[in-house]
């Protein structure tokens with residue numbers, strides 16, 4: 001059971017996630033600040049046919065920044081359909097999603113930023129099936 005309707009369109013894969021450079025910088029800065037703990041943020045944005053554009057970052061309610069797994073109590077999540085997914089950090093430097101990440105997926109996109117959090121090369125995005133999808137950064 002999921003709180004968020006799955007429309008199945010990501011099953012085909014070829015969705016691209018994009019965000020402005022300043023948002024990516026904010027995510028990476030936050031991840032550095034919390035290191036070696038994990039950080040987690042909600043991604044707010046909009047989806048067009050084949051692109052998910054992230055427009056804002058939100059701090060989730062009662063986020064638990066622990067070692068090993070940053071999680072959000074799912075019942076505290078805003079019922080806000082502009083939430084397109086989440087981003088969290090992997091202090092280990094490995095950006096593969098863990099089974100726990102995939103089981104607790106919220107929204108359409110699972111983004112992972114991996115230490116040392118230097119830039120786009122340390123970012124990966126996945127769909128609900130755990131398939132890697134394209135991520136791109138825009139200037140504006």
Ligand SMILES: [Zn+2]
Nearest residue numbers: 090097098101
């Ligand atoms: Zn994870």
